[in-house]
Amino acid sequence: MGELTAPTSTRIIEPNEGQGFATTRLEPLLAWAQKYSLFMYPFVTACCGMEFMAVTSPRYDLGRFGAEAPRFSPRQSDLLWVVGTIVQRQAPILKRIYEQMAEPKWVMAFGTCASCGGFYDNYACVAGIDKIIPCDVYIPGCPPRPEAVLDGLLLLQDKIQRGDKRPGVVKPRTDPVADPKMGVVELRRSRNSRPIV
Amino acid sequence: MSKAIVLAIKAQFPQAVLETHSQYGDDTVVLDSKAWKAVARFLRDNPQSDMNMLVDLTAVDFPDREPRFEVVAHFYSLNKGHRVRLKARVGDSDGDDAAIETLTDLWASANWLERECWDMFGVKFLGHPDLRRILMYPEFEGHPLRKDYPADRIQPLVPYREIDNIEKLAPFGPDEGMSFGRQTHIDRADEGGIEDRRER
Numbered sequence: 001m002g003e004l005t006a007p008t009s010t011r012i013i014e015p016n017e018g019q020g021f022a023t024t025r026l027e028p029l030l031a032w033a034q035k036y037s038l039f040m041y042p043f044v045t046a047c048c049g050m051e052f053m054a055v056t057s058p059r060y061d062l063g064r065f066g067a068e069a070p071r072f073s074p075r076q077s078d079l080l081w082v083v084g085t086i087v088q089r090q091a092p093i094l095k096r097i098y099e100q101m102a103e104p105k106w107v108m109a110f111g112t113c114a115s116c117g118g119f120y121d122n123y124a125c126v127a128g129i130d131k132i133i134p135c136d137v138y139i140p141g142c143p144p145r146p147e148a149v150l151d152g153l154l155l156l157q158d159k160i161q162r163g164d165k166r167p168g169v170v171k172p173r174t175d176p177v178a179d180p181k182m183g184v185v186e187l188r189r190s191r192n193s194r195p196i197v
Numbered sequence: 198m199s200k201a202i203v204l205a206i207k208a209q210f211p212q213a214v215l216e217t218h219s220q221y222g223d224d225t226v227v228l229d230s231k232a233w234k235a236v237a238r239f240l241r242d243n244p245q246s247d248m249n250m251l252v253d254l255t256a257v258d259f260p261d262r263e264p265r266f267e268v269v270a271h272f273y274s275l276n277k278g279h280r281v282r283l284k285a286r287v288g289d290s291d292g293d294d295a296a297i298e299t300l301t302d303l304w305a306s307a308n309w310l311e312r313e314c315w316d317m318f319g320v321k322f323l324g325h326p327d328l329r330r331i332l333m334y335p336e337f338e339g340h341p342l343r344k345d346y347p348a349d350r351i352q353p354l355v356p357y358r359e360i361d362n363i364e365k366l367a368p369f370g371p372d373e374g375m376s377f378g379r380q381t382h383i384d385r386a387d388e389g390g391i392e393d394r395r396e397r
Contacts (some may be wrong), residue, residue: 089334091355123341123351124333131357 027163034078034104035157036066041077043097046084048111048143060146065153074100079156082135085113086126098133106136106156111143115169118142130167138169147173199224199279202246210236215286223282230268230285234298237283240272241303248272248281251304254311256318260344264288266295266320287320292343296321317342 044052056062056070071077074097086094098107109129112118115138117127129135136159139152152170159168203217203224213232218225228236240248252271259265264286273280288295299322300307311322312331319340322328330337334354339346 088351088354091353095355122348123346126353131353132355134358 028161031161031163035160038065038067038079038106038153038156039069039071039077040067040079040081041072041074041097041101042070042081042083043094044081044083045086045090046111046113048083048113051143051146051149052081052083052110055146055149060150062150062153065150065157067153074098075102077101078105080105080107080133081110082107082114082129083110085118085120086129086132087124088126089124091126091132094129095132106160107133108152108156109135109138110149110152112140113142115140135167136165138167140170144170199281202240202279202281205243205245206236206239209239224280225282225284227284227286230264230287230297233268233283233285234300234303237270237272237300237303240281240283246279246281247274247276250275251300251306251310252280254300254307254314256314256320258292258318258342258344260290262286263290265290265292266318268297268314268320270300292319292340295319296323298323299325301325316340319343 042049042052054060056068062068067079074080078101080098080101082094098105107129109115113120113125114129115135117125121127126132137152137156139148141148144152148170151173155168155170159165199222200219203219203226206226207214207217210228210232213229213236215227215229217227226236240246250273252273254268254270257267257269259267265288266286268285268287270283271280272283285297287297295318297320299311301311301322301324308325308327309331311325312327312329314320315322315325315328316330316332317340329335333341336354337352339350
């Protein structure tokens, strides 16, 4: 998961019992409102769209984090999900969609193809949408699991809250190679040492 | 079954057939490219063959051969359940004059297949009603599936952002993700981790 922090400048002052009030700065308040009301524009081009549907459907339920409503007009949305491979022919469309969105806007690169091109190292594909538009959060995976997507959304919310404009990448919760319990190496060893019937 | 069709083509067009072969039930006739359309029309109209479906039409690039491209068409008969493959060799070593007659007026499905073949290989189809690119954009130069198209050549429609080190943008380290343009990939087996990859 990303580097989640909890900075706050909010203070609750209670001079008398039951008559308190809270103070905060305007930017954190706005950021708090923004991060829980992300209207998303799904730019879905490829197989990652299946995982996107899984994330938005009730089992994983993106709506829990305030990013429930998709808006199929870029002018009404502030989070652009680029879900899938972007080919050179689609690049002008994607750039135009991005430019039509009103500030403040964020971009999520969903899956390996959108992040860096994946294995599409060829004449037709854009090797990552960040060649064309700035990108806030990269979610690796081919396709990423819904948990990774939720991690990516939480990472983006944290960045919005902190006013952090630098891009971030969703890390795996455990490194499958370093963690002996996950056992990628062990699994292969056991597979190799299994007697051939 | 479709060996009979190969024999029928041989009997009907003795000069046009360059070679034939049959392997594992696939019957192939290599034709003189001038007879391409006549043989196709014969296959469609002859009641013995009755090829009412053009399954696929594509090309293969052999950069070292002198008719450089091999145009390949697969035919299938829905009524009789047999199929045959036609090939014709076109084009010089530059590939500029690669041209063959269109099959669009015989099978409507040839339209897009021939456009794809033109787009990817640059084989012209004479008499095609609308020979435009179908997969790539009109601004694209060259034909990407030719063997002499450089593997790392891209033709972006929008200029890339002006940022230092655009090949590896921010969160990715120099050895993470796909490099932009072909480069030698490091064998990660040497770095430990999945060390038993070499043993297999």
